[in-house]
Amino acid sequence: MKTVCLDPGHGGSDPGACGPTLRESDQTLDVCLRAREILTPYCNVIMTRTDDEYVGLTARAEFSNRNDADVFISYHFNSADSDSANGFEIFTTPPENNSDKLAAKIWSAHRKQLPAQWDRGLKQANFTVIAKAACPAVLVEGEFIHTPAGEAFITQNKQAMAHAVADGVLAYLGLDTAPVLTLEQRVARLEEHLDL
Numbered sequence: 001m002k003t004v005c006l007d008p009g010h011g012g013s014d015p016g017a018c019g020p021t022l023r024e025s026d027q028t029l030d031v032c033l034r035a036r037e038i039l040t041p042y043c044n045v046i047m048t049r050t051d052d053e054y055v056g057l058t059a060r061a062e063f064s065n066r067n068d069a070d071v072f073i074s075y076h077f078n079s080a081d082s083d084s085a086n087g088f089e090i091f092t093t094p095p096e097n098n099s100d101k102l103a104a105k106i107w108s109a110h111r112k113q114l115p116a117q118w119d120r121g122l123k124q125a126n127f128t129v130i131a132k133a134a135c136p137a138v139l140v141e142g143e144f145i146h147t148p149a150g151e152a153f154i155t156q157n158k159q160a161m162a163h164a165v166a167d168g169v170l171a172y173l174g175l176d177t178a179p180v181l182t183l184e185q186r187v188a189r190l191e192e193h194l195d196l
């Protein structure tokens with residue numbers, strides 16, 4: 001079974017970027033918990049944090065490496081001086097490798113989920129958290145959080161953002177065509193197993 005490591009950016013003493021009412025750390029955790037929910041029937045999902053706690057950048061990558069993750073997704077929301085800054089973007093570290101293939105899958109899933117959102121594209125940067133991950137690793141900036149409009153967009157579209165991560169990961173891992181049992185089928189199986 002494939003292992004997916006979800007990394008909700010920031011947490012604890014580090015709230016990340018703050019909007020008028022929202023903190024980046026809370027929103028990244030929310031999106032990752034939603035993505036975990038969607039991914040759980042298909043793969044083993046681990047998270048660098050599941051609470052509002054501080055985890056260092058290197059510790060996040062080491063957690064992923066220690067658990068032999070197949071993909072690593074760090075989720076963030078952006079901030080800028082300009083109030084007009086908006087849109088999503090996805091980062092990998094140079095040089096080009098399988099991380100770029102993973103990024104492309106998440107990018108196209110995100111475009112499909114949120115076609116009206118401004119697309120800032122695929123970019124490269126030496127972010128520590130993805131640079132130190134041993135497996136294909138990307139960092140998603142889901143939207144800018146520093147404006148009321150950005151906050152509203154995030155609040156309304158967290159489920160779509162989570163789906164974009166999940167769909168992109170499944171496409172990259174080749175699991176998107178595997179049959180998935182419905183909840184009813186899973187319950188029936190369990191009942192049969194328990195002889196109910």
Ligand SMILES: [Zn+2]
Nearest residue numbers: 009016076077
């Ligand atoms: Zn961040």
